[in-house]
Amino acid sequence: MAIELNGKTYETDEEGYLADLSQWDEDIATYMANDDDIELTDAHWEVINFLREYYEEYQIAPAVRVLTKAIGKKLGKDKGNSKYLYQLFPYGPAKQACKFGGLPKPTGCV
Amino acid sequence: MNTNKLSDRASSAEQHILSRIDSRIASFFSSCVHCGMCAEACHFYKETGDPKYTPIYKLEPMRKIWKHHHTFWGKLFGTLGWSTLPDEQMLEDWQELVYDSCTLCSRCSLVCPVGNDIAYMVRQQREGFSAAGFAPEGLKGASERSIELGSPMGVTATTLLATIKHQEKECGIPIPVDQQGSDYLVLLSSLEIVGFPEYIGAIARIFKQADISWTISTKGFEATNSGIQIGNSEIAREIVERVVNAAESLGVKAVISPECGHAYTSIRWDAPNLLGRELPFKVIHILELLHELQSQGKLKTVGTFDTPLTYHDPCSIARKGGVIKEPRDLLNQVSSDFREMTPTGEMNWCCGGGGGVSAIDEAEELRFKAFHRKSEQVNKLGVKVLVTACANCRNTIEEGLENYEMDVEVVGLTELIAGQLESAG
Numbered sequence: 001m002a003i004e005l006n007g008k009t010y011e012t013d014e015e016g017y018l019a020d021l022s023q024w025d026e027d028i029a030t031y032m033a034n035d036d037d038i039e040l041t042d043a044h045w046e047v048i049n050f051l052r053e054y055y056e057e058y059q060i061a062p063a064v065r066v067l068t069k070a071i072g073k074k075l076g077k078d079k080g081n082s083k084y085l086y087q088l089f090p091y092g093p094a095k096q097a098c099k100f101g102g103l104p105k106p107t108g109c110v
Numbered sequence: 111m112n113t114n115k116l117s118d119r120a121s122s123a124e125q126h127i128l129s130r131i132d133s134r135i136a137s138f139f140s141s142c143v144h145c146g147m148c149a150e151a152c153h154f155y156k157e158t159g160d161p162k163y164t165p166i167y168k169l170e171p172m173r174k175i176w177k178h179h180h181t182f183w184g185k186l187f188g189t190l191g192w193s194t195l196p197d198e199q200m201l202e203d204w205q206e207l208v209y210d211s212c213t214l215c216s217r218c219s220l221v222c223p224v225g226n227d228i229a230y231m232v233r234q235q236r237e238g239f240s241a242a243g244f245a246p247e248g249l250k251g252a253s254e255r256s257i258e259l260g261s262p263m264g265v266t267a268t269t270l271l272a273t274i275k276h277q278e279k280e281c282g283i284p285i286p287v288d289q290q291g292s293d294y295l296v297l298l299s300s301l302e303i304v305g306f307p308e309y310i311g312a313i314a315r316i317f318k319q320a321d322i323s324w325t326i327s328t329k330g331f332e333a334t335n336s337g338i339q340i341g342n343s344e345i346a347r348e349i350v351e352r353v354v355n356a357a358e359s360l361g362v363k364a365v366i367s368p369e370c371g372h373a374y375t376s377i378r379w380d381a382p383n384l385l386g387r388e389l390p391f392k393v394i395h396i397l398e399l400l401h402e403l404q405s406q407g408k409l410k411t412v413g414t415f416d417t418p419l420t421y422h423d424p425c426s427i428a429r430k431g432g433v434i435k436e437p438r439d440l441l442n443q444v445s446s447d448f449r450e451m452t453p454t455g456e457m458n459w460c461c462g463g464g465g466g467v468s469a470i471d472e473a474e475e476l477r478f479k480a481f482h483r484k485s486e487q488v489n490k491l492g493v494k495v496l497v498t499a500c501a502n503c504r505n506t507i508e509e510g511l512e513n514y515e516m517d518v519e520v521v522g523l524t525e526l527i528a529g530q531l532e533s534a535g
Contacts, residue, residue: 057272058268058269058272058273058304059266059268059269059272060263060264060265060266060269060304061264062304063263063304063305065305065505065508065509066304066305069305082512107251107252107255107262107263107264108248108263108468108469108471109263109301109305109468109469109502109505110248110252110262110263110300110301110334110336110466110468110469110502
């Protein structure tokens, strides 16, 4: 599958995650979010940017509980809880934010 | 139905399950007295009241195959073409019973009055289900990642090393990696590496105080075994082989299983069987080692943790491994108000996420239902802290507590001890 945007072609997998991480830019993030009826605010970007930094360091897309805990550690308990994160990303904070951030689909905790 | 009409998948499941019916399993089926005690022992049955969750009923496909091949009437009916071997529909229907609603916790095995090891039977039945493709996507993915990337969560040596670096900074102690000739090789579970990395810092502090020579291997660090959970001995063997190879090439005297339940039974008991040889090193659970240090006076702690707390026995460690006294002796050294759940120890109720269940997305609702049992146990004690010794239990319990809106903190026992160390200040 592919998304055509501003003259650029973004390859995606069958679940809509970017196939090539290096293709990511803010336009595709906004496009994917709009597709899910979400308008990206600073609060969304804070999580997406956090995830991208996390991936850069650990080379893994974190599972939702790992993300929640890591966010709590860095940004405080007000943001490191399921309620807050699900409000921002109703289809699952890890899955949806990873998708918008151009990262692979996170696995569950196993 | 006629056996000749079985689909390829159903035939494949039949052949694989048949190959797993050893003399033990055959005698278990002949011995079952249909008393239903296993149902009363199962948290999935107790919390739903649905008779389909009776442990022995989860083995209906295997029982049919046993009957067909191993009993007089089964053989006779088979000859006449009246066989009732499980067809594809039945296998599909049973997938939920074999995987989503069984944590292989072995509580049913323990209560069975005729001594049937039902959890062992479910584990063997899973071999047939997974070989024929009747397995949950979550577990298939975890098994694939274990083989391709080295861990069910996709944790690689890069992730491990980044985590170690953070922990070194936090605890101020260098963490030995790939160090030849160390006494102990420390294994980790993926979930610990990404979810509870404080465990690594905790053992670094404890081992420094006790002057233990240890290392982590970048080639064989993953202790969890998706092959055991999905029921695929080939995958299970490959996973334990990595650890065994790493331990042998580093020349360690012992391998320490982490705060994880099934990892302990996998490397301690499954590994020699899967590899067909004795392991040239000792396998010990972290709690057993800490207990050894305690007995030798090498676990020097100050003061006590005074918040009321309880301990959740991970099934694989307590019920299967017999490590029951050790955590209690350790807790009594560092806690001034340790309260036991009822029942506890070998009869403790499972958290509901073991045996691969936590990896199955579609099992979430059922898992929360089963967790109701644990939540009631904890509620009765009025504690605000729950200690355990398994990353998977810990994760399942944290999710369960959140689901039941309970304000209880979950802590790993090793971390709790590290927090009370003399050198912790």
